[in-house]
Amino acid sequence: MDLWFTEEQTPLLTIGLKVRKVLEYRQTGYQELAVLETEQYGRMLVLDGCIQTTEVDEPSYHEMLVHVPMATHPNPRRVAVVGGGDGGSIREMLKHPSVEEAVLIEIDAGVVEAAKRWLPSLSSGLEDKRVQIVHTDGKEYMAKVAQGELPPFDVVVVDSTDPVKAATGLFSEAFYQTVRQALNPDGILVAQTESPWVNQDLVTGTYQAMARTFPLARLYLSVVPTYPGGLWCFALGSLGPDPLEPQGKPPQGPCKYYTPELHKAAFVLPAFVQELIGG
Amino acid sequence: MDLWFTEEQTPLLTIGLKVRKVLEYRQTGYQELAVLETEQYGRMLVLDGCIQTTEVDEPSYHEMLVHVPMATHPNPRRVAVVGGGDGGSIREMLKHPSVEEAVLIEIDAGVVEAAKRWLPSLSSGLEDKRVQIVHTDGKEYMAKVAQGELPPFDVVVVDSTDPVKAATGLFSEAFYQTVRQALNPDGILVAQTESPWVNQDLVTGTYQAMARTFPLARLYLSVVPTYPGGLWCFALGSLGPDPLEPQGKPPQGPCKYYTPELHKAAFVLPAFVQELIGG
Numbered sequence: 001m002d003l004w005f006t007e008e009q010t011p012l013l014t015i016g017l018k019v020r021k022v023l024e025y026r027q028t029g030y031q032e033l034a035v036l037e038t039e040q041y042g043r044m045l046v047l048d049g050c051i052q053t054t055e056v057d058e059p060s061y062h063e064m065l066v067h068v069p070m071a072t073h074p075n076p077r078r079v080a081v082v083g084g085g086d087g088g089s090i091r092e093m094l095k096h097p098s099v100e101e102a103v104l105i106e107i108d109a110g111v112v113e114a115a116k117r118w119l120p121s122l123s124s125g126l127e128d129k130r131v132q133i134v135h136t137d138g139k140e141y142m143a144k145v146a147q148g149e150l151p152p153f154d155v156v157v158v159d160s161t162d163p164v165k166a167a168t169g170l171f172s173e174a175f176y177q178t179v180r181q182a183l184n185p186d187g188i189l190v191a192q193t194e195s196p197w198v199n200q201d202l203v204t205g206t207y208q209a210m211a212r213t214f215p216l217a218r219l220y221l222s223v224v225p226t227y228p229g230g231l232w233c234f235a236l237g238s239l240g241p242d243p244l245e246p247q248g249k250p251p252q253g254p255c256k257y258y259t260p261e262l263h264k265a266a267f268v269l270p271a272f273v274q275e276l277i278g279g
Numbered sequence: 280m281d282l283w284f285t286e287e288q289t290p291l292l293t294i295g296l297k298v299r300k301v302l303e304y305r306q307t308g309y310q311e312l313a314v315l316e317t318e319q320y321g322r323m324l325v326l327d328g329c330i331q332t333t334e335v336d337e338p339s340y341h342e343m344l345v346h347v348p349m350a351t352h353p354n355p356r357r358v359a360v361v362g363g364g365d366g367g368s369i370r371e372m373l374k375h376p377s378v379e380e381a382v383l384i385e386i387d388a389g390v391v392e393a394a395k396r397w398l399p400s401l402s403s404g405l406e407d408k409r410v411q412i413v414h415t416d417g418k419e420y421m422a423k424v425a426q427g428e429l430p431p432f433d434v435v436v437v438d439s440t441d442p443v444k445a446a447t448g449l450f451s452e453a454f455y456q457t458v459r460q461a462l463n464p465d466g467i468l469v470a471q472t473e474s475p476w477v478n479q480d481l482v483t484g485t486y487q488a489m490a491r492t493f494p495l496a497r498l499y500l501s502v503v504p505t506y507p508g509g510l511w512c513f514a515l516g517s518l519g520p521d522p523l524e525p526q527g528k529p530p531q532g533p534c535k536y537y538t539p540e541l542h543k544a545a546f547v548l549p550a551f552v553q554e555l556i557g558g
Contacts, residue, residue, distance in 0.1 A: 004293075011297070012319035013294075014283075014294070014295035015292075015293070015295075016293035016294075018292070038291070039291040040291035056476075057476065195504075223510040230510070231504065231509070256551045257549045258550065259549070259553075262547050265547035268540045268541050269541070270535075271534050271535055
């Protein structure tokens with residue numbers, strides 16, 4: 001059988017992947033979830049028709065999303081992932097021995113279940129005793145932290161879907177302000193903010209919101225071939241350390257993408273990206 | 280009409296682009312040539328079904344292919360492009376005032392004609408009086424230079440199609456050795472060498488061939504979203520200056536992608552790419 005998955009990355013652009021097997025396909029309470037076995041990029045998680053992660057290319061996303069803030073912070077002990085139900089971000093956070101508590105705030109329990117079943121290389125850390133999994137809205141959870149009902153964080157990463165449905169609010173200045181109040185002194189927030197090739201307004205808007213919210217804001221890049229545009233942005237806001245002068249330690253575990261040298265090089269932006277954020 | 284172009288980037292992976300208009304479609308003496316007007320990435324040149332260049336994303340390819348060697352060389356006066364009939368590489372070379380002669384060695388006159396007609400933003404430099412266009416095989420031309428029948432070059436860039444048909448030999452160690460003999464002292468060769476996500480053996484092989492041929496070889500990266508894998512490799516061989524310590528001047532003209540800072544950052548490789556080249 002010649003079976004292909006196609007994603008409409010924009011109304012004008014598609015990616016297609018040959019599929020060996022549909023491992024899971026169902027409607028959760030929040031979205032349409034599929035796990036597909038592709039021949040090019042290994043197993044792949046798809047939510048509402050959009051590729052979330054593949055076994056082959058996920059390191060360039062998860063390692064850069066997580067290790068940049070974690071190596072920047074001098075001593076990240078209590079950390080959080082908003083979204084990220086596949087477990088890839090938690091797995092990377094646990095490579096930092098300073099971590100005492102890692103909270104995964106994933107609204108959709110179906111994603112975590114599917115990752116545990118089909119994506120063990122991503123979800124391996126979810127059973128770790130330092131990890132707490134909460135199935136609730138990230139905005140509501142962070143509001144409780146900001147109000148002092150729950151203890152604050154040293155590092156928060158927003159590992160969200162594209163800005164649609166429940167994730168829309170995660171790209172807002174209001175949410176960044178809430179997270180700022182949910183951070184300890186020296187705390188750091190990083191959010192994935194899409195591609196400068198196909199989503200320029202979003203890159204500009206989220207960076208500017210981050211810059212209005214935090215005393216220090218910076219944009220950095222990675223490359224994720226299954227995401228639209230490939231070149232991928234991360235907006236970082238810091239209450240303390242500058243990621244260009246990391247105060248912490250690199251991850252204590254093997255990495256496929258991140259290196260301490262790449263940590264710094266990722267902030268050197270192509271001219272058109274610099275222009276997008278007013279540089 | 281809902282018209283789509285689809286490229287089989289590998290037998291397991293496709294890219295699709297909505298097409299507004301087919302501007303040209305014909306068989307040249309060498310290949311099937313199409314110029315399509317896409318809505319996502321502007322006008323696009325397609326050879327034998329493979330995307331060669333689009334108006335929107337071409338700067339990340341041409342500027343990085345050309346300015347890295349041109350800013351590294353202390354005084355590039357006589358330069359060559361092998362392939363590159365769209366003119367994008369020549370346009371970038373002419374941003375260096377030291378250039379006295381720029382030779383475009385493009386086997387297929389049909390590509391140059393199509394670029395002049397449909398892609399003026401790329402082909403604008405081809406009428407410049409410093410430019411000489413030669414429609415012959417790049418290997419044969421460089422062999423003549425190597426044998427002293429034609430004057431040598433300071434910088435040669437290989438702006439080829441994928442390693443199929445006439446371009447196959449351009450990815451060989453024999454060709455690199457010929458170019459080495461076609462260079463002046465301090466001369467530099469750069470070749471595009473595909474993506475480390477989908478063409479790992481080629482990345483390793485071409486880099487090793489470059490390293491055996493030149494006293495100094497380095498690999499650097501850019502990101503081209505319409506190319507398979509997005510992340511794109513360039514193998515550089517130098518008889519003199521190290522690209523990490525550029526001895527020349529940056530381009531004298533506006534760039535959309537290249538900056539002197541990015542020139543250096545492009546050599547900082549992700550862990551898995553470093554591993555591919557034995558680092």
